Amino acid sequence: MATFETILIVGGGLIGSSLARAAKTYGQADTILMADKNADVVATIKSLNIANEANVDAAKLAADADLVILAVPPGRMADAAASVIPEMKAGAILSDVGSTKGFVIEALTPLLRDDISFVPGHPIAGTENSGPEAGFAELFQKRWCILTPEDETSPAAKRVAAFWEGLGSDVAMMDAKRHDTVLATTSHVPHLLAYALVGTAVDMERVTNNEVVKFSAGGFRDFTRIAASDPEMWRDVFLSNKTAVLEVVDRYIEDLSALKRAIRWGEGDDLLREFSKTRNIRRQIIDAGQDTDAPNFGRDKKPN
Amino acid sequence: MATFETILIVGGGLIGSSLARAAKTYGQADTILMADKNADVVATIKSLNIANEANVDAAKLAADADLVILAVPPGRMADAAASVIPEMKAGAILSDVGSTKGFVIEALTPLLRDDISFVPGHPIAGTENSGPEAGFAELFQKRWCILTPEDETSPAAKRVAAFWEGLGSDVAMMDAKRHDTVLATTSHVPHLLAYALVGTAVDMERVTNNEVVKFSAGGFRDFTRIAASDPEMWRDVFLSNKTAVLEVVDRYIEDLSALKRAIRWGEGDDLLREFSKTRNIRRQIIDAGQDTDAPNFGRDKKPN
Numbered sequence: 001m002a003t004f005e006t007i008l009i010v011g012g013g014l015i016g017s018s019l020a021r022a023a024k025t026y027g028q029a030d031t032i033l034m035a036d037k038n039a040d041v042v043a044t045i046k047s048l049n050i051a052n053e054a055n056v057d058a059a060k061l062a063a064d065a066d067l068v069i070l071a072v073p074p075g076r077m078a079d080a081a082a083s084v085i086p087e088m089k090a091g092a093i094l095s096d097v098g099s100t101k102g103f104v105i106e107a108l109t110p111l112l113r114d115d116i117s118f119v120p121g122h123p124i125a126g127t128e129n130s131g132p133e134a135g136f137a138e139l140f141q142k143r144w145c146i147l148t149p150e151d152e153t154s155p156a157a158k159r160v161a162a163f164w165e166g167l168g169s170d171v172a173m174m175d176a177k178r179h180d181t182v183l184a185t186t187s188h189v190p191h192l193l194a195y196a197l198v199g200t201a202v203d204m205e206r207v208t209n210n211e212v213v214k215f216s217a218g219g220f221r222d223f224t225r226i227a228a229s230d231p232e233m234w235r236d237v238f239l240s241n242k243t244a245v246l247e248v249v250d251r252y253i254e255d256l257s258a259l260k261r262a263i264r265w266g267e268g269d270d271l272l273r274e275f276s277k278t279r280n281i282r283r284q285i286i287d288a289g290q291d292t293d294a295p296n297f298g299r300d301k302k303p304n
Numbered sequence: 305m306a307t308f309e310t311i312l313i314v315g316g317g318l319i320g321s322s323l324a325r326a327a328k329t330y331g332q333a334d335t336i337l338m339a340d341k342n343a344d345v346v347a348t349i350k351s352l353n354i355a356n357e358a359n360v361d362a363a364k365l366a367a368d369a370d371l372v373i374l375a376v377p378p379g380r381m382a383d384a385a386a387s388v389i390p391e392m393k394a395g396a397i398l399s400d401v402g403s404t405k406g407f408v409i410e411a412l413t414p415l416l417r418d419d420i421s422f423v424p425g426h427p428i429a430g431t432e433n434s435g436p437e438a439g440f441a442e443l444f445q446k447r448w449c450i451l452t453p454e455d456e457t458s459p460a461a462k463r464v465a466a467f468w469e470g471l472g473s474d475v476a477m478m479d480a481k482r483h484d485t486v487l488a489t490t491s492h493v494p495h496l497l498a499y500a501l502v503g504t505a506v507d508m509e510r511v512t513n514n515e516v517v518k519f520s521a522g523g524f525r526d527f528t529r530i531a532a533s534d535p536e537m538w539r540d541v542f543l544s545n546k547t548a549v550l551e552v553v554d555r556y557i558e559d560l561s562a563l564k565r566a567i568r569w570g571e572g573d574d575l576l577r578e579f580s581k582t583r584n585i586r587r588q589i590i591d592a593g594q595d596t597d598a599p600n601f602g603r604d605k606k607p608n
Contacts, residue, residue, distance in 0.1 A: 075572075124521050127599030128586070134599070141604075143521055172518070182515050185505050187522025192567075193497055194523070196560040198582040201489050204555065211486050213588045214476070217428050217447055218491025219498070221595045222526050228586035231579035238567045238575060249564050251508065253557060256500040260553050263496075263542045268379075271542060275535035278502040282432070282532035284517045291525045295431030295438070297601040300445075 003163045004029045008065035010058045010080045012036035012045050013230070014126060015097050016071030017135030019167075020050045025137035028166040033061040036132075044132045062087035067163065069121075070096040075236040078107040090115040093156045097123055099183065099233070101148045101176035103240035117156030119149045120176065123169060124187070128228040141168035142289055146183075148176040184244035188237055189252060192245065194226035195234070307467045308333045312369035314362045314384045316340035316349050317534070318430060319401050320375030321439030323471075324354045329441035332470040337365040340436075348436045366391035371467070373425075374400040379540040382411040394419040397460045401427055403487065403537070405452045405480035407544035421460030423453045424480065427473060428491070432532040445472035446593055450487075452480040488548035492541055493556060496549065498530035499538070 007029040009016045016034065023029040034051035035058035036042050045054040055061050062068060062084040070080045077098055088094065094116055098104040101120050112118055125143040127134065145164040149157040152173040161171040174182075201212045201220065212220065238245055262270045286293045311333040313320045320338065327333040338355035339362035340346050349358040359365055366372060366388040374384045381402055392398065398420055402408040405424050416422055429447040431438065449468040453461040456477040465475040478486075505516045505524065516524065542549055566574040590597045 124519050126522075127604075129599050136599075138604070144519055146519070182519055183522060185508060186516055186519045186524040190501060190523035190527055192563060193501060193527075193560065195579050195582055196563050197494060197497060197556060198585060199563075199578055200552070200556045200559045202581060202585060203559070204489060204552070212490055213585065213592050213594065215428050215448055215450070215486055215490045216589045216592075216594050218430075218487060219494035219530055220490040221589050222530060223494055223497075224582070224586040224589055225595070225601065226523055226526060227579075227582040231576050231583070234579055235572050235575040238563075239570055239572055242567055242570075246564060246568060248504070248508070249560070252501060252504045253560065255504045255507070256497065256553070256557065259496060259500050259503075260550060263546055264550060266543055266546075268539050268543055271539040272535050274503055275499050275531075275538055277506060278499055278528070278531040279535070281502060281506060281517065282528040285520045285525050285528055288517050288520075290517065290520050291529070292603040294603070295433050295440075297529065297603040299596040299598070299601040299603075300431075300442070 002027055002030045003159060003166055004067045006031040006033065006064050007067045007069065008033040008035065008058065008061050008084070009051075009069050009071055010035045010084060011071035012041040012054070012132045013071065014130050014134045015123065017045065017048070017050060017132040018137065018139040019069060019071060019097070021135055021137035022140055022167040024050065026166050026168065028163050029067075031064075033065060035061055041132055048132060050132075050135075057083075059083045059087050063089060065092060067093045067095060067160070070094070070098070073233040073236040074098045074100050074104055074240040077104050078111065081108045081111050085111050085113060085116070088113070088116050093117045093119060093160060095119045095121050095160050097121055099187065099237045100241040101179045105148070105176055117154065119147055119157050119160040121148070121160060121164070122146045122179065122183070123164070126229070128225050130230040138168070140164070143169055144172055145169040146172050146174050146179055148174055148179050180241050180244045184241055184248045188241055188245050189248045191226055191229060191234055192238060192249065193252070194223040197223045198227040306331055306334045307463060307470055308371045310335040310337065310368050311371045311373065312337040312339065312362065312365050312388070313355075313373050313375055314339045314388060315375035316342075316345040316358070316436045317375065318434050318438045319427065321349065321352070321354060321436040322441065322443040323373060323375060323401070325439055325441035326444055326471040328354065330470050330472065332467050333371075335368075337369060339365055345436055352436060354436075361387075363387045363391050367393055369396060371397045371399060371464070374398070374402070377537040377540040378402045378404050378407055378544040381408050382415065385412045385415050389415050389417060389420070392417070392420050397421045397423060397464060399423045399425050399464050401425055403491065403541045404545040405483045409452070409480055421458065423451055423461050423464040425452070425464060425468070426450045426483065426487070427468070430533070432529050434534040442472070444468070447473055448476055449473040450476050450478050450483055452478055452483050484545050484548045488545055488552045492545055492549050493552045495530055495533060495538055496542060496553065497556070498527040501527045502531040
């Protein structure tokens, strides 16, 4: 039996459209409704046939849903919530997939009703591609989904957890503030560093684009994948997790400056020690099933 | 017909052992000799059967070689060259695969003989793994190999170019100083940034290792792959390309600080503009055949 009878996904991008596909593929909802403010996205959703119904107006679909998942960038969460909450039926559950949790909770709390439950969530999954065509049902398989409900033992929290587990995810419950600190390190700052490096390279006039592209296989191409991620989403992530992101970036700049100083003064032993301690964490990530151990992620052996 | 009758590869790590396999697989040398100072590496080379002969003493094998390729970290190039050059036969060619070229050329020039040719080289290829077992014949396929000879039209330069093309590489000729500037951007600094971030994450006491590993799929895991690269090699790269690396890192810190400032002051339009200009370069890299366009490098769809 499906975990939910009817779900409404608001936002038809990479995550929203993957959710719709996954909910259908893994039988987690009987009826899947989708809304997106962009009429082109709605048309694409219809042609992809990944929802039972799709509409530009989320309010028109909210009344039927047992679960409403907001899958829009953090900066649009409040608007999306404001349109669906008044229409939701009593006892229904509201959730979201926002990459920052403190900000989303603060933005949505004034809009909530006593007779609906709010279970904030964040699937640690994605790709560098955007839009409804970029989604796929397997996106959440073996990925973590973090839930940050006020009450981790509530029936609503348990049901949302069951839904994500049904999509193939492992669920972790966590305080929203802790989520924002951890994710600043494991996701937000890595994206910022990649955007910054690709920007630096693009701007370096002595190094033409053509050469950067040509010789990108030395490591740079990895950064360009991350820096190809959705610009609006990431703008919102940084602005909505400002405190934690700035703290981690400051630590990072300190550490990078220490390496820079070691290079300037030729302190080879210090560099060797720093570079040796980072290898172990890679092994742990592979052992935890969070990445492939194929060299270069396995991408180079096949002809491209 | 093979491009060279007999080649000697000094250094049995990822690159050296891949070279041996590739030279054999693609018929670029009739006889392949290998040397490595580490007796365990020599034993592994023998058991892998990737060379016709292997020895801890490169000098013992140098007399027979038409081409000697030094495949050791930049800091060991001078020692390796000093051991083989006196033994090399007149008319033979010396080459190397060092990631930095100005430093290697400066270190080797005083050791050269008038009756051998030196063709410095650098294949833009590698993985995060090290050692003779990590090598594979296809490593150089569709990758660039940069040669920085004094005379790009010399017969020796042309023959080394033909050798690399025979292994599946595209060859680019370039001034050594320009190589070091371009590679600082496309390879050296990306590795430094990755080492620094993984170091920062490891040190953050409020974020336990376990959580960094658990939620690494948000982007962090990409950095750990690069930061798992050979520590000694990379120490040498940074120390031997100090000027260019420090210049690019300084620019990078400026650019990162500008993004940081934009986040602090909530300048969303600036962030959106910066994040939008980086997407195009990813497309160019894919179009140039330097990376796969599969989402997340294609690593997530297969079960791991």
